[in-house]
Amino acid sequence: EVKALNKKIRSRGVQTLNLQDRSPNTTKIVQKVSFLESLPDDDLEAIAKKAALWDEVRSSIELDSVKLAADLWCAAFVYKKVPNGAEITSETVRLALEIGRSAIASRELEAAESLSEQYKFLHFHVAFPEVFSGGGDGIRSASLGFDAVLGNPPWEKVKLAEKEFFATKAPNIVEAKGASRKSLIKELESSDPALFAAYQAALRQTSGESKFLLKSRRYPLTGKGDVNTYAIFAELARNSINNVGRCGIIVPTGIA
Numbered sequence: 306e307v308k309a310l311n312k313k314i315r316s317r318g319v320q321t322l323n324l325q326d327r328s329p330n331t332t333k334i335v336q337k338v339s340f341l342e343s344l345p346d347d348d349l350e351a352i353a354k355k356a357a358l359w360d361e362v363r364s365s366i367e368l369d370s371v372k373l374a375a376d377l378w379c380a381a382f383v384y385k386k387v388p389n390g391a392e393i394t395s396e397t398v399r400l401a402l403e404i405g406r407s408a409i410a411s412r413e414l415e416a417a418e419s420l421s422e423q424y425k426f427l428h429f430h431v432a433f434p435e436v437f438s439g440g441g442d443g444i445r446s447a448s449l450g451f452d453a454v455l456g457n458p459p460w461e462k463v464k465l466a467e468k469e470f471f472a473t474k475a476p477n478i479v480e481a482k483g484a485s486r487k488s489l490i491k492e493l494e495s496s497d498p499a500l501f502a503a504y505q506a507a508l509r510q511t512s513g514e515s516k517f518l519l520k521s522r523r524y525p526l527t528g529k530g531d532v533n534t535y536a537i538f539a540e541l542a543r544n545s546i547n548n549v550g551r552c553g554i555i556v557p558t559g560i561a
Contacts, residue, residue, distance in 0.1 A: 333367050338435040368431065370405035374398050375428040376417040377409070382521055383424060383513030384416050391416035423510070429545060450547035457555040458538030462531060463518060465511045474500055536560060 341358045345351045362368060381393040391413045400408040409417075420426075430437040437449060467486065471478040475497075478489045493501035518528045518537060527536035535556045542552040 334434045335438040337362050366405060370401060372431045373406055374401040375431060376421045376426055377401055379426045380417045380420040382517040384420055385509060448547050450550055451545050452550050454542040454545055454552040458535050460535040462533055463515045465507055470507060
């Protein structure tokens with residue numbers, strides 16, 4: 306239903322959204338952050354002043370609308386679609402970007418806020434606006450991005466490992482195999498509803514993460530097949546540096 310609604314909206318002209326460049330507020334944010342960064346921070350009083358200014362920027366309407374739009378975009382991939390639930394479409398994201406919080410219905414706001422907390426959404430253009438501003442003209446600047454990215458990303462498949470999930474909660478399920486394990490998990494629905502609900506929630510979260518990586522087009526090179534997080538982080542690092550930047554990360558030789 307939501308997919309059909311979004312398709313209808315896109316047919317009316319909302320085809321693409323650039324979360325960094327479409328917002329009319331981006332320039333104001335960058336100016337404020339650049340001014341903040343230019344201030345001295347060589348004593349406690351100066352540091353306290355910069356902290357207060359940063360809190361002011363973070364609570365500003367300008368930054369809030371940019372963050373909300375990005376949260377809604379991410380939430381669209383991971384929230385559970387249910388009857389009478391939130392309807393997050395391209396239009397929802399556009400309204401958040403161009404008008405702000407006041408243009409978004411309460412159920413969509415609640416979904417974006419709760420999922421942002423659950424999944425810990427991190428948007429580089431919100432956290433580092435002075436580094437990732439596109440300038441508002443849709444043209445990628447040669448200096449857009451970090452000078453350097455260093456890291457040791459996790460190496461794991463984006464799927465729920467049942468043995469790890471039940472290791473301390475239900476060792477008997479870990480020891481079982483195949484159909485026997487599935488049967489024991491099904492029995493939890495009546496024997497241990499809380500554990501069964503936690504398992505279902507973990508499955509849903511993994512499914513949402515996988516959907517985002519495979520369908521969002523955020524990772525066109527590595528968001529394919531049986532995704533491994535080290536490859537995703539490698540692509541993210543490469544795409545987060547500027548034209549003369551460098552990244553150094555610890556990953557398996559298979560990345561080659």
